[in-house]
Amino acid sequence: MESLNLDRHSVVPLYFQIQQHLLQDIRSGRLKAGKPLPSEEVISKRLRVSRMTARQALKSLCSLGVAYSQRGKGTFVSEIKLEKNFRQVQSFTEEMEARGSRPHSKLISSEVVPVGEEAALALRLPPEEKVIRIRRVRVADALPMGVETTCLPQPLCPDLLDKFDPRTSLYRTLSQGYGIHIVQADEVVEAGLANSEEARLLGISKGSPVFLFTRTSYVQGGQAVEYVKSTFRGDRYKITNRLGQSGNDNSSGGGM
Amino acid sequence: MESLNLDRHSVVPLYFQIQQHLLQDIRSGRLKAGKPLPSEEVISKRLRVSRMTARQALKSLCSLGVAYSQRGKGTFVSEIKLEKNFRQVQSFTEEMEARGSRPHSKLISSEVVPVGEEAALALRLPPEEKVIRIRRVRVADALPMGVETTCLPQPLCPDLLDKFDPRTSLYRTLSQGYGIHIVQADEVVEAGLANSEEARLLGISKGSPVFLFTRTSYVQGGQAVEYVKSTFRGDRYKITNRLGQSGNDNSSGGGM
DNA sequence: TCACCCCAGTTGTCTAGACAACTGGGGTGT
């Protein structure tokens, strides 16, 4: 804290520089769990920023879950770690890379077909519209993890099947090739049993426990661009989630 | 918007009054999806509050997911609804009531036992500590939904078994009887198959698909107070989740 | 026609204060 030199001419906001510095102190153990962070007043005085800026830095730590505030007492380092973010939209590729695994995919089929009733509803397309449907087996570190069927409206990316290597990340191709940035998704998770096709593709026995995911993805503004149904092995896949802290979060670290 | 009279002497913060009013406009359809909300400037002028206060109201809508901001353009009503909050810690009771179902529970057993290895790790208890263990079948609208085993450190609530009616909400009892307010939890979800005991208790056949939940709950400050393992029917239970909007949220509506 | 510039409108960040509400500890008076 004492050693921090703020760069007042950087494009990086001050509150974000402060947030990053405090985060380092926490991760390195210089600030221990349960101990108070410097108060808004102290940060403000020491770093010569206004109290609102110091406050924004502290609040952003709260919304990351690494700290919490108590009125009249202070802001404290949270005892719980798990900075992982299972709340963000992540493609299979991103998720596996974050876990430290090498992801890839085996193509089952890719074709242009009429949108089914279910996908039409989710993507808000007229029933005569066509979609690009890609079926893949998702693999991490040479182990088959799940079967995934993705539907994208054809008008959105008409030449996708030429441009896209199905073994790589679809989200990356959509982002870099078409400027389609997926920022939000609704997901439904069900528990089910592998049917015989899934069992064969995944190398498990029929009737093994599986997760069934149904995901609809949106770009900024809410237009649906992707409808995905996937089946993942119950023995190799877990969902972990941090619940709570309802409400009081304020400004997180997104400022870049 | 025009008709809003702010109560400047209320204990309810101004930004929260504004947020609630805009939320009404959105829910009632007066503000339609995709349309811009009043800008910070406009709110500020019209309601005679400072721009920072107007801003806080708009940001809180963003963090609820009902709006989104674009720099240089404005703040817009999100096209996606689903205000449900599957990010909050909710007891089974709260969750079912939010769904519109009548929850209750059948007690299987309640006893004081030595903490197991697994629970000791999660609750950070020494291995010789004792826990209160409550096993219940969770029922919604007369349909059995799942089997739940809850472990609580005995010193925390020594006379719980006298005070607590196992057919009601444990969280409510902890909150009202002991001042223990659970504000955060880590949850792991797995897909599995019902064993014969679970099948009998839930009225399904052995080998049916089920969700396996493992939850550790914390009070403000991070002390673990509850370790729960539960098995829920795959045919009657779904998880839905909203992903995304990484980062930029600012102050939500918690101010009361 | 097209590239460029400028401008009004908007959100993002920041300042320097103010008062309210709450916490916890110390002191005072009974």
Added chain:
DNA sequence: ACACCCCAGTTGTCTAGACAACTGGGGTGA
């Protein structure tokens, strides 16, 4: 011993501005 008050420290809310960065549209000039 105990209740009460007061006070310093802290977060919550709010004000009234400022400049930066970006968007989109209109106008200008080549």
